[in-house]
Amino acid sequence: xxxxxxxxxxxAGEFWRGVRLAVPVVVAAGPFAMLFGAIAVDxxxxxxxxxxxxxxxxxxxxxxxxxxxxGHHVAPWLIVLSIFAVNFRHVxxxxxxxxxxxxxxxxxxxxxxxxxxxxxxxxxxxxxxAGRKVGFVWYMGAGLAVYVPWVILTTLGAVFGKxxxxxxxxxxxxxLPIYFLGLVMDFRKRPLWLPVVAVSAVASILAYRFVGxxxxxxxxxxxxxxxxxxxxxxxxxxxxxxDQTEIEHLP
Numbered sequence: 353x354x355x356x357x358x359x360x361x362x363x364a365g366e367f368w369r370g371v372r373l374a375v376p377v378v379v380a381a382g383p384f385a386m387l388f389g390a391i392a393v394d395x396x397x398x399x400x401x402x403x404x405x406x407x408x409x410x411x412x413x414x415x416x417x418x419x420x421x422x423g424h425h426v427a428p429w430l431i432v433l434s435i436f437a438v439n440f441r442h443v444x445x446x447x448x449x450x451x452x453x454x455x456x457x458x459x460x461x462x463x464x465x466x467x468x469x470x471x472x473x474x475x476x477x478x479x480x481x482a483g484r485k486v487g488f489v490w491y492m493g494a495g496l497a498v499y500v501p502w503v504i505l506t507t508l509g510a511v512f513g514k515x516x517x518x519x520x521x522x523x524x525x526x527x528l529p530i531y532f533l534g535l536v537m538d539f540r541k542r543p544l545w546l547p548v549v550a551v552s553a554v555a556s557i558l559a560y561r562f563v564g565x566x567x568x569x570x571x572x573x574x575x576x577x578x579x580x581x582x583x584x585x586x587x588x589x590x591x592x593x594x595d596q597t598e599i600e601h602l603p
Contacts, residue, residue: 363489366487366489366490366493367489367490367492367493368493369490369493370475370489370490370491370492370493370494370495370497371493371494371496371497373475373494374471374475374493374494374495374497374498375497377471377497377498378497378498378501378502381412381498381502382501382505384412384416385406385412385501385502385503385505385506385509386505386506386508386509386513387509388402388406388412388415388416388419388506388509389402389403389406389505389506389507389508389509389510389511389513390509390510390513391416391419391420391513392405392419392506392510393510393513394513395419395420395422396422397419397422397510399507399510399511402506402507402509402510403503403506403507403510405418405419405506406502406503406506406507407503410466410467410469410499410502410503411438411439411442411469412469412502413438413439413569414435414438414439417434417435417438418431418434418435421434437567437569437570438569438570440569440570440573441470441569441570441573442468444573444577445468445470445473446465446468448473448477449464449468449473449476449477449486452476452479452480452485452486453465453486453491455485456488460488463492464488464491464495467491467492467495467496467498467499468495469495469498471498472491472494472495472498475494476491536549544580544583547579548576548579548580549576551575551576551579552572552573552575552576553572554575555571555572555574555575555576556568556569556571556572556573556575557572559571559572
């Protein structure tokens with residue numbers, strides 16, 4: 353009985369540790385969830401449809417792109433292609449995080465991939481960088497702490513959308529970029545972090561200028577991946593564990 357209690361206590365602790373790490377994500381993404389709900393209703397969606405889209409898609413950028421294109425009566429194939437362009441980075445996330453989830457049962461992996469977002473990817477990589485395994489209970493704590501508020505706030509935005517002020521005027525729309533910048537900075541100790549980030553940023557800006565949104569997201573990510581592939585593994589950090597990297601840089 354004592355062992356069982358300790359086990360349950362440990363699992364609860366891991367779950368709430370994940371929840372605590374996700375709190376800044378909710379603060380940063382919350383206004384956008386409400387904004388999406390309001391925009392969805394303005395584009396002809398019902399409150400239930402806005403709620404159901406967040407419940408099943410759970411992708412802020414892709415939901416925003418999709419809802420705007422739906423409102424302009426764009427061809428379905430172009431909507432699908434645009435959303436794929438925005439979310440292509442999740443293919444890269446899945447490839448990177450997949451090796452950390454491989455020891456999970458298949459059902460748990462399916463749930464884990466559904467909850468895989470930008471911050472979830474960064475949190476999982478940080479967990480590995482700290483020398484810990486990505487556990488299912490911890491992962492669910494971090495993932496559900498973002499997913500549940502996202503769905504709830506979307507619904508509130510759809511119901512009370514007319515009461516939401518202009519997020520740009522209030523500066524609220526800048527919260528999410530600041531949060532993502534913090535996520536990127538968390539990996540700054542990795543070898544050649546700066547060149548990869550710089551190449552991705554420049555490629556994304558150029559793509560936005562000459563190709564347009566939403567393709568700049570995918571093209572910027574691919575440029576950074578291409579640089580990491582070109583560079584030797586022991587310089588780029590690809591295929592090298594955090595412990596190995598730290599050993600190589602000992603004086």
